Amino acid sequence: MIKVDQLTKSFGKIKAVNGISFNINKGEIYGLLGPNGAGKSTTINMLSSLFKPDSGTIHLNNTDLFSETNSCKKIIGIVPQEISLYDELSAEENLFFFGKIYGIPTKKLKNKIHDLLEFIGLSGRKKDAIKTYSGGMKRRINIAAALLHEPKILFLDEPTVGVDPQSRNRIFEIVERLKSEGLTIIYTTHYMEEVERLCDRIAIIDEGKIVGQGTLEELKKMIGEKEIVELDFATSDKEKIEELKTILPFEAEITNNKLAIKCDKNKDLKEVLNLVSKLNLSIADIDFVAPNLERVFLHLTGKELRD
Amino acid sequence: MLFTLFKKDMTLFLKDKKAVLLTFILPILLITLFAFAFGGTGKKKSNPRTYTVLVTDLDQSDSSKETIKQLENLKGLTLINKNLQKGKDLVKKGERLALLVFEKGFSEGIKKTHFFKTTLYFDASREIETRMIYSFLMQHLSQNQGKEILKNRVNSFVSNTFSGMPPKMKQNIINTISSENNASPIQIEMQSVMKEKSTKENIGLIQAVVGTAIMMLLFSIANIGGSLLDEKENGTLKRLLYAPFKTTEILFGKMLTALSISIAQLVVMFIFSWLAFGLNIFKDVPALLLMILCTAFAVAGFGIFLVSFVKTRQQLNGFSSLIILTMSAIGGSMIPLFIMPEFMQKMAVVSLNYWGIQGFYDIFWRELSIIEIAPRMLVLLGIGLVMTLISIPLFKKNIISL
Numbered sequence: 001m002i003k004v005d006q007l008t009k010s011f012g013k014i015k016a017v018n019g020i021s022f023n024i025n026k027g028e029i030y031g032l033l034g035p036n037g038a039g040k041s042t043t044i045n046m047l048s049s050l051f052k053p054d055s056g057t058i059h060l061n062n063t064d065l066f067s068e069t070n071s072c073k074k075i076i077g078i079v080p081q082e083i084s085l086y087d088e089l090s091a092e093e094n095l096f097f098f099g100k101i102y103g104i105p106t107k108k109l110k111n112k113i114h115d116l117l118e119f120i121g122l123s124g125r126k127k128d129a130i131k132t133y134s135g136g137m138k139r140r141i142n143i144a145a146a147l148l149h150e151p152k153i154l155f156l157d158e159p160t161v162g163v164d165p166q167s168r169n170r171i172f173e174i175v176e177r178l179k180s181e182g183l184t185i186i187y188t189t190h191y192m193e194e195v196e197r198l199c200d201r202i203a204i205i206d207e208g209k210i211v212g213q214g215t216l217e218e219l220k221k222m223i224g225e226k227e228i229v230e231l232d233f234a235t236s237d238k239e240k241i242e243e244l245k246t247i248l249p250f251e252a253e254i255t256n257n258k259l260a261i262k263c264d265k266n267k268d269l270k271e272v273l274n275l276v277s278k279l280n281l282s283i284a285d286i287d288f289v290a291p292n293l294e295r296v297f298l299h300l301t302g303k304e305l306r307d
Numbered sequence: 308m309l310f311t312l313f314k315k316d317m318t319l320f321l322k323d324k325k326a327v328l329l330t331f332i333l334p335i336l337l338i339t340l341f342a343f344a345f346g347g348t349g350k351k352k353s354n355p356r357t358y359t360v361l362v363t364d365l366d367q368s369d370s371s372k373e374t375i376k377q378l379e380n381l382k383g384l385t386l387i388n389k390n391l392q393k394g395k396d397l398v399k400k401g402e403r404l405a406l407l408v409f410e411k412g413f414s415e416g417i418k419k420t421h422f423f424k425t426t427l428y429f430d431a432s433r434e435i436e437t438r439m440i441y442s443f444l445m446q447h448l449s450q451n452q453g454k455e456i457l458k459n460r461v462n463s464f465v466s467n468t469f470s471g472m473p474p475k476m477k478q479n480i481i482n483t484i485s486s487e488n489n490a491s492p493i494q495i496e497m498q499s500v501m502k503e504k505s506t507k508e509n510i511g512l513i514q515a516v517v518g519t520a521i522m523m524l525l526f527s528i529a530n531i532g533g534s535l536l537d538e539k540e541n542g543t544l545k546r547l548l549y550a551p552f553k554t555t556e557i558l559f560g561k562m563l564t565a566l567s568i569s570i571a572q573l574v575v576m577f578i579f580s581w582l583a584f585g586l587n588i589f590k591d592v593p594a595l596l597l598m599i600l601c602t603a604f605a606v607a608g609f610g611i612f613l614v615s616f617v618k619t620r621q622q623l624n625g626f627s628s629l630i631i632l633t634m635s636a637i638g639g640s641m642i643p644l645f646i647m648p649e650f651m652q653k654m655a656v657v658s659l660n661y662w663g664i665q666g667f668y669d670i671f672w673r674e675l676s677i678i679e680i681a682p683r684m685l686v687l688l689g690i691g692l693v694m695t696l697i698s699i700p701l702f703k704k705n706i707i708s709l
């Protein structure tokens with residue numbers, strides 16, 4: 001359904017997107033997970049035909065986006081990262097206008113608006129100006145505005161930014177329902193929980209590049225199936241921690257005065273602790289972490305997802 | 308598509324109380340202010356200004372002397388006797404407004420041909436003031452000389468037709484007829500450079516209305532254009548770009564809005580001036596409507612040009628104030644052109660205001676026909692068109708590039 005090949009885009013010296021490729025099947029939710037400035041929005045803007053890529057191709061539904069822009073535009077719905085609505089107009093007026101620019105006949109559009117407002121749970125406020133809405137409500141209207149023309153493909157660019165947990169859950173429900181209706185969705189975020197909950201496949205993106213992609217399980221396998229034992233030392237004696245790392249028969253990573261060891265906590269912990277006491281290191285804290293995306297991210301990029 | 312964009316813009320405009328205020332209320336206040344400042348409160352004229360005119364009597368006849376005496380008695384006119392050469396010099400140097408010359412054969416002219424043989428020399432750079440003097444003189448000369456001419460006419464008619472009539476009887480008839488107040492209108496032609504005026508619209512009022520209206524129009528249209536930048540800033544422009552239609556339609560949608568609001572604003576201004584100050588807007592309705600349309604088009608073009616030229620709302624605000632104030636100052640929106648020195652008047656043609664103001668002057672003051680005003684209308688349409696054409700690439704470069 002979506003085929004992206006070797007996409008690049010620079011702004012002056014900044015390579016915002018640097019050779020991104022992916023394929024998305026019909027009905028999938030594909031997550032783009034990455035920190036601020038990773039190039040998520042730039043990718044979405046190219047997919048929406050707002051930016052022309054410096055190189056690379058985009059095919060939507062087997063059609064080249066930049067040679068048949070208008071027919072592609074009709075099948076894609078885009079929820080931009082910023083709330084893009086007329087503050088002074090009511091929800092209904094906003095939706096009516098954004099439906100009209102897709103040439104939807106008035107009667108059909110009115111029914112659609114009615115249904116969508118029900119769907120996002122804002123029928124009661126439809127006559128109020130957007131400026132009187134809460135952040136979460138605006139986000140929901142922002143999503144609805146992309147659905148009026150019944151797109152086959154939906155791009156959601158960080159749809160939950162600045163939203164309270166309750167509204168966030170509503171947005172998740174909306175996305176899940178859209179998936180069940182058969183939409184193909186690209187979902188960008190820098191929240192791991194979101195991709196874990198929603199996405200069939202995930203691309204981890206950093207500094208304009210996809211550093212790893214696959215299903216959640218596949219990604220976790222990249223760092224091995226074992227759990228991680230995380231030791232927090234009372235000392236900041238870097239050399240000793242380094243020494244421990246070299247004599248340990250397991251894969252390990254140091255961050256600050258923490259050592260993350262990939263091992264089986266039931267079988268291997270005794271051995272680890274023996275070595276620790278041999279080196280006269282004292283442990284302040286010990287943690288057992290199941291492999292998660294945060295770990296994957298750290299493993300792939302060498303940095304924490306949230307800064 | 309254009310209509311959808313237009314409808315949305317109009318809805319937004321009407322919800323923006325500040326914009327509505329700027330477009331309709333502020334100009335009304337300013338027009339009122341200027342109308343009083345220029346003494347232009349329509350029919351209820353306050354003290355008319357006094358004009359000083361040089362006069363030379365080359366005829367030295369009884370009737371020329373009598374006429375000069377009558378003119379001297381008029382309120383609002385001061386006559387100073389000067390010889391022909393000196394008088395012409397003073398007018399040339401711009402020290403005096405005009406010189407009225409009673410040519411040789413003035414009295415003969417009245418008796419035989421019923422013409423005033425007079426010439427009015429005037430300072431070209433003060434054309435409009437001279438026009439005022441001219442119509443002022445015309446009015447009083449025709450009133451006062453009417454009786455004299457009538458007397459002469461009756462005299463010659465009676466003498467020619469009833470040559471045998473006793474002199475006493477003839478005198479009686481003449482006296483009776485010419486003493487009547489409703490002396491029949493007499494056609495008078497004056498050897499002058501200018502066409503006669505039929506009505507005397509108050510020039511101060513025209514200046515106040517037209518000058519202010521065009522300046523305020525520019526301001527409110529810059530604001531309408533600015534809404535395009537607001538759309539860029541609040542992200543709605545992005546949504547417009549997501550939709551399947553040509554990007555230039557966004558620009559033309561704005562143009563349509565600007566055009567409609569301009570027309571509405573000008574119409575409201577003229578109706579207000581009519582109701583409040585008695586400006587006769589029904590003199591030439593088709594010409595007025597056409598002029599409104601052309602002015603609105605030029606201003607709308609200017610508006611989208613401005614907005615395509617800048618990148619942010621702040622830039623627009625600074626830039627548009629500068630351009631509009633400059634154009635208004637040199638184009639005659641603030642200070643009437645006719646009191647500016649000649650080189651300033653020549654420079655005025657570079658401003659949009661000039662063409663609009665002069666066009667409306669043509670209608671209300673010079674009373675030209677549509678055909679005669681057409682060149683000005685074409686200039687306005689040209690300005691609008693050129694501005695629009697320049698805007699298209701600029702718009703793509705500055706606005707669409709997010």
Ligand SMILES: Nc1ncnc2c1ncn2[C@@H]1O[C@H](COP(=O)(O)OP(=O)(O)OP(=O)(O)O)[C@@H](O)[C@H]1O
Pocket residue numbers: 011014015016034035036037038039040041042043081158190709
């Ligand atoms: N219009 C632009 N002009 C110049 N630089 C840009 C522009 N848009 C994005 N960039 C740069 O490109 C890089 C990627 O930005 P992008 O907005 O795609 O990141 P993102 O992944 O969406 O981040 P965020 O999570 O903060 O939204 C950044 O370094 C940004 O500064």
Ligand SMILES: [Mg+2]
Pocket residue numbers: 040041042081157158
């Ligand atoms: Mg982004």
